[in-house]
């Protein structure tokens with residue numbers, strides 16, 4: 219997965235996903251390839267700390283090297299230092315204001331459906347898919363699929379259909395992505411802006427980590443056909459959304475850092491040398507205790523295979539919320 223930050227791509231082995239991948243590749247022809255687009259991003263993006271990079275989800279296939287959501291060790295160190303600094307700031311603020319950290323959080327969600335035209339092939343998914351995606355998030359983050367309950371619930375406040383061929387597909391790291399987000403983003407740091415559409419480079423999605431100062435790039439991008447009932451075979455139960463929102467709430471991949479060091483900065487996710495794809499049995503890539511956390515939402519397995527966050531991840535997300543996104 220190289221040095222790119224957190225991306226999730228689609229596996230291209232299945233017939234249906236191969237078709238989709240081909241469609242994607244065709245759509246991307248004539249558009250700046252993601253790698254070039256990334257390096258050519260406006261200086262504002264490169265001048266900011268690692269958290270300005272987005273976190274993507276990729277499927278197994280030939281495109282993983284373009285995954286934008288994976289972090290280098292230095293980027294992780296910088297982010298952890300920033301989190302500590304943000305927490306110190308908040309603690310000082312709270313000491314004066316006698317405020318208490320939040321224990322439960324309802325996140326307003328603004329959804330932007332990016333379309334080329336009014337057809338389904340042109341990105342016009344039904345609103346029912348969006349409401350089902352919100353249900354998937356609420357079930358996952360409440361522990362309803364078998365993992366730890368987190369503090370978070372999600373409330374859909376708006377579905378905004380936007381027809382603009384210049385933003386379709388959404389090309390990760392491009393000036394068009396920047397323009398799209400600066401035109402459409404709504405709300406404060408606590409508002410989740412979810413952009414749906416066809417994506418560049420067979421990606422399933424990407425997200426930004428929280429930052430102390432709100433940036434118009436803040437938000438989650440997901441393949442519209444990854445929503446429940448979509449056409450992205452093996453990735454159409456809505457867990458791309460679950461995974462990307464995890465990044466938006468400050469989670470790293472379970473395979474961050476491999477077998478050594480602090481890994482994903484969460485103590486109860488066993489270390490994992492590399493991403494797991496599909497749904498492997500008994501995978502154990504590090505000598506440290508515990509098999510690979512292939513059922514964790516922050517790995518790269520099939521939607522049907524991932525169903526949990528850990529208590530440590532829930533705690534990390536809430537800590538980050540109170541540091542970065544709480545009012």
Ligand SMILES: [Zn+2]
Nearest residue numbers: 224274275287
């Ligand atoms: Zn990711």
